Amino acid sequence: MKYVDEFRDPRLARKLLANIRARSTQSVRFMEFCGGHTHAIFRHGLRQMLPPTVELRSGPGCPVCVTANSGLDRAIALAELPDVILVTFGDMLKVPGSHGSLQTAKAEGADVRIVYSALDALQIAREHPERAVIFLGIGFETTAPTVAATILQAEAGGLDNFYVLSLHKLTPPATCAILDAGEVRLSGVIGPGHVTVVIGSQAWEFLPRDYSIPCAVAGFEPLDILRAVSALVEMVKDDRPAVVNAYSRSVRPEGNRVALGIMQRVFEVGEADWRGLGRVPASGLVLRPEYARFDAALAFPVDPGPTREHKGCRCGDVLRGTVEPPGCLLFRSVCTPAHPIGPCMVSAEGACAAWYRYGGANV
């Protein structure tokens, strides 16, 4: 596939790895923010091939994983309302909330449907004008503009039975929260490629400016990731932190202004609850007052009750990067993809799922 195969060239990858080995003389720890990067790193065996001086640590970049139980419980409560169709991306179905999952709600009679795109939810709303169709809006800046565009389309089409429960989150504030907490020492950040297609590489300038650490925005093929690691190693070595755009075929410094404009037209920034990080100011997206009629949280006030966390599940620590999955006693023993206890084992982007599938305990 064009733009994929050429960035998987094993000959170049071996040379890049050899360069990194030769150039890396001090111990560094880089956080890959994005769960997609975590899975690519594991799938291609990059961890084992990097020198012991270069440690990669997973971050909070899995939208399903960072959805707090408060949000998930609300979604389940909405799904259980009569005459509601709850529409979601597939990854959310099996995530355990405080008292069950969307899957168990579905088994008990709730109408929960899986879609590939927010636009599919719009089609369901057109086909069922007598029912309320609620789209569970999760995802970072990559996804939020697609949901915003869908809301604009619902408005243009005069649909009055389409709603969104916005649990969208913003990536730079989460990165700041981790750095501000100071629990994990980081030498640099591998910037999330597809988030940055939308927000632009300039959005990461605060990392060298305010935290004196470098950032390399990466694509998702092995050469993309190795190029980013190589750039980070060099910047640490030279003590010249900056933002390097190692995914320039897709990422522009200013991002996608149309997507940002649509996102900002429909949503405004608000506080958000993150699994692992708690309530983070100015880290979420809520519907602007002009679009409040699409807001499921306002249209259907439900009380999901107090949240409950599974004792022993360390997803929150994994998402903050303070522990790796094998550091959780439940990992592999009780918590498996077939019987997940926490979201990091459920999601296709979850760190626990990556370790379970590719890693073993020796990675």
Next chain:
Amino acid sequence: MCLAIPALIKSIEGTTARAEIGGVERTISLALTPEARVGDYVLIHTGFAIGVLDEEEAQETLRLLEELAEFYADEVEQPAGSSPGA
């Protein structure tokens, strides 16, 4: 969630397009990339094109990678181990 894959735009009608992804055609929205044209490669995320790929930048990156790979070629040993799963 943030998965996005390159697709070739085959035809455009209004704000939607038919795009080829790995030999399969599907309908996508161009609401976020109105500048996309037939023949462009775009990144598809949940049914939307979120960005247009830049061929020149792709070639430049590959050239840089070759350069980077050769730059320290004399200094580094040939590594053992398997290919990076490519």
